[in-house]
Amino acid sequence: MYTQNDLDEAVAAGAITPESATALRAFVDHQRNTPAVDEEHFRLITGFNDIFVSxxxxxxxxxxxxxxxxxxxxLGLVIESxxxxxxxxALVAGTAWGLALFFTARRRMALPSILLLLAFVGGTVATVGFALIFGIGQTRFEGEGSEWLAGLVGATAASAGAIAAFLHWKRFRVPITVxxxxxxxAGIVVALIAAAIGDIPALETIILSTVLLLGVGxxxxxxxWDSSDRARITRRSxxxxxxxxxxxxxxxxxxxxLLGLNDGDATIGEGLAVVAIYVALGLAALAxxxxxxxxxxxxxxxxxxxxLFEQFGAVSLNIALTALVIGSALLLLSAFWHQARSAIVxxxxxxxxxxxxxxxxTPA
Known part of the structure; x- marks a missing residue:
């Protein structure tokens, strides 16, 4: 089993010609009756050995x-008792880096590389965060006015995670690292904002709005990255x-x-708004x-x-009707994804x- 990126590397190594790689992609597209660009390929597993190693x-x-x-x-190096x-x-992060030197750098296994990257970055964040809490003292984070200190610790730990991700990318180039x-x-920004504004009634709204803006960013x-590889045949995709x-x-x-859907009491208007937003998201996803x-x-x-089905009286079948509508719609969209996308783009x-x-x- 090989990926688009494997074809690129085979071309770079001189194993096959660029024309042969292009012809192979075109043949696979024809066999599937779907352009490879619409398949959204990414490397997760190359075989059961990936699962075994993971x-x-x-x-x-x-x-x-x-x-x-x-x-x-x-040694007494714990938070409280x-x-x-x-x-x-720290041991998790160090072990993850050491394992990556073999399974990522040499064996180039997809799923283990993702797991080891997450363990390295997450371990680094936790190490710095726990170390700061241990050094400062747990009692300093209790009581009023301690929100700014917790925010600064969170921002520092997130900064360590960003540095760890950068170092991992420079060494291993695993796509999920970015x-x-x-x-x-994003964690740095949210933590700094939380530290700056403190515990106020509008804190949740401000944080959610910040996360939304960061998500757009x-x-x-x-x-x-997508626009730099419109044919989706390299690691950039x-x-x-x-x-x-x-x-x-x-x-x-x-x-x-922010629309209030998570308060457990959705109205008909909110339900219709959610459906409308989902349709808009579907159009954006197609584009x-x-x-x-x-x-x-x-x-x-x-x-x-x-x-909505419950509001209209279909209480006994509301779950089944919901699954039927959404499942059918998504399957139809998947079956005619390329045609629907062509109509929009x-x-x-x-x-x-x-x-x-x-x-x-056909590559541009």
Whole structure:
């Protein structure tokens, strides 16, 4: 099993000619009756060995975290008396980097590389955060007026995560690393804003609005990667995929939360608004040829439709009717994705179309 990126590297190594790679892509597109650009390929597993190695790596990382926690407790390097120790995530991060030197740099295994990247960045964030809390003292974070200190600690830990993601990208070039770095940068901004404004009644609204704006920023950054590979045949497309996967919940969750959908009491008007927004997100997903927006908003539209059917009296069948409507709609959209996308993109201005993925499999 090989990916588009593997074909590019084979061409670069001289194993096959660029013409042969293009002909192979065109043949696969014809066999599937769908342009490869619409398939949204990304590397997750190359074989069952990826799953095997990932399970083994997860067990080893768990063991290293447990050992680090035990050592920290014996040395007294724990938050309070029974809290976490900075040594636990530090050992996890160090082990993840060491494993990546073989399974990512040499074996180039997809799923283990993703797991090890998340363990390294997450372990770095937790190490810095726990170390700062341990050094400052847990009692300093209790009581009124401590929000600014917690925010600064969170921003510092997120900064460490961003640096870790940058170093990992420079060494290993795993596509998800850019999204991990973007998430860390977003965490820095949110933590600093929380530290600056303190505990006020409008804190949740401000944070949600900030996350929404950051989500739009990540989305635009993803589109920058997408527009640099409109045929989706290089690693840049994989980077864009993970950025879109990050941006989608950052955009969708604040919108529906600010609309009041998460308060557990959706009205008919709110339900119809959710459906309308989901349709708009569907049009945007078709235009940019990314399904992450639809998946991220799926839970909200399922809930909204369920409430609508219940409001109209279909109490006993509301769940079944909701599943029927959404499932049928998504399957139809998937079956005619390329045709629906063509109908939308061809009506957009030519200047905007230049930034969107191609409608045909032929590279520009």
């Amino acid at each position: 399970i083994a790596a997860a067990i080893l990382l768990f063991a290293m975290g447990w050992i680090g926690q035990s050592i920290g407790q014996n 029974e809290g976490p120790s900075p040594l636990a995530p 999204a991990a770095g973007a998430a860390s940068v 990540v989305f635009l950054y993803a589109m920058r 994989d980077v864009a995929f993970w950025l879109h996967l990050l941006a989608a919940p950052m955009i969708v969750h604040p919108i529906f939360t 940019i040829d990314r399904r992450a927006l639809l998946v991220s908003a799926l839970a909200y539209v399922l809930y909204a439709l369920n409430e 061809t009506k957009l201005p030519l200047a905007l179309r230049g930034y969107l993925p191609q409608l045909s499999p």
